[in-house]
Amino acid sequence: MNVSIIGTTGYGGAELLRILQHHPEFNIKSIHSTKEDLPIWNEYPHLYGIMDKALQKIDPDQIAEQSEIVFLATPSGISGKLAEAFSGKSIKVIDLSGDLRIPADEYLEWYKHEPANESLVEKAVYGLSEWHHEEIAAAELISNPGCYPTSTLLSLAPIVKENLIDPTGIIVDAKSGVSGAGRSLSRTTSYAEANENLRVYKVNQHQHTPEIEQQLMNWNAGIKPITFTTHLLPITRGIMTTSYVQLTKEYTTSQILELFQSVYEKHPFIRIRPENTFPSVKEVAGSNYCDIGVHADSRTGRLTVVSVIDNLMKGAAGQAVQNANIMSGLDEAAGLGFVPLYP
Template sequence: MKASIIGTTGYGGVELLRILQHHPEFDIHSIHSTSSEQPIWQEYPHLYQLLNKKLQPIDLDEISANADVVFLATPSGASSALAEKLMDKDVKIIDLSGDLRLSPKSYEKWYKKKAGDPAVIKQAVYGLSEWNENEIQTAKLIANPGCYPTSTLLGLAPIVKEGWIDMGSIIVDAKSGVSGAGRGLARTSSYAEANENLRVYKMNEHQHIPEIEKQLQIWNEEMRPITFTTHLLPITRGIMTTSYAELTSEHVTKQILELYQDTYGGKPFIHILPENYFPAVKEVASSNYCNIGLHADQRTGRLTIISVIDNLMKGAAGQAVQNANIMFGMNEDTGLNFVPVYP
């Protein structure tokens, strides 16, 4: 099967190249960018003599006539227009931006951009692979989840669905490496500003907040707004979300771990760590895994859930390919069984 990538020069796009280059079923048919036509290795020198592809202009008629799936690794604000034009083509679409995850009203409020066609947004299936597999199997258009929402939602899902916590008590402390900010130049993500530093950003106004709350509300209608704080870590890649919630009954750690193990049994990319073990971001680096550890504090009655992912893999390109696998009837882990890079 043939895959085309639009927006190949960003970090999400180049991760798609890395995955698809070794995928047993998908071939990289074409790569596209609004930048000048040039071999991809001139943009990413590490691909020299490894990937003999040239960036091409974005011709949607030509792309859709030759590809089975199109990955949109384009910025928010650009993807919705491309998706709209591709909807009447015989091709499946996976959008890595935030353009299709929210209602038009919510998108414009949080992203400060004009929303796309409501009819197209309505057709997009939210691609949280472990939870929406049935819908993904028959979808034409996937809204790939954001990196913070993926880590947060995978960590919270079992306990929220079971209803063992106070739905108004959730606090999420989220930290990301600087690659989450993309390749664009910004003072706060520059080496001198980010190195040996830790800073809060987008306090109570991060655009991923409504995405997280929307899905939590689907799982439990008693859900109330969460407190969600983001921090920039002085590392290249990785996300750790530490979620806190008040337990509504005296459940011990062992019971809750059993709930998580039962929920995610058979899910190849979710690892529930044993009692008294907690994950670190390096343990999932460059992989599509999500590692989760948790602890119920009998003294305070609070549950702490720690979830880690690679923001460019499970938080972006890896989950996009996982969704493509599901859409085309393959095992969801096809071409994604990378052992994490360590140290």
């Protein structure tokens, strides 16, 4: 099955190449960029001798003729326009950006630029693979979840859906490595400013807040606005979200773990850690896993939920390929059996 990638020279694009190069069913037919005609190893020397494809210009007609799926690994604001250019063509689209995830009015408020075409946003299926399998299988257009929302939602879903927590007081403390900000140069992700530093950013203004709330409210209409705080970690890959929620009854850690284990029993990429153990970001690096640890504090009645993912894998390209697998009727784990890179 032929697939194409747009935005190949970015980090999400590079991660798609790493996964798709050895995928058992997908063949990388073409890679696209605003920098046409250069071999990809010119941008990414680690691909020298592995991949000699040249970057091609972005021609939606040509891409739709030769491929069955196109991945848009492009910035918000650009992806929406590209999705529109593919609309009506016979090709499935998976967008990694935030353009198709939330309604236009909220998009304008949080992303602060022009929203994508409203009918496309309505048509797009939110691709949280573990929870939207049926809709993804039937979809033509996927809005791949954000990196922070993936980690947050996977780790809150069981307790929110089962109504085990006070819906008014969810606090999510989130941290990301610098590759989450993409490949463009910026002062805050430069070595001298990020290394040996820990910075909080976009306090109460992060664009993933409405995306997380929207999904939590779909699962449980009583959920109220959350506190969501993001930090920049001096590491390359990885996200940790630590959520604090008030339990409505006295539950033990082992009761909560039992719930998580039964909910995610059949999901190959979710690993629930045993009691009193918590995952660290390195334990999922380079893999499509989301690892979750929980602890119910009998003194405060609060539950602490810790979740880690690799932002470029489960938080972006890995989940995008998982969704492509589901859309194509393949095993959702096809081509995604990466063991985490450790140490």
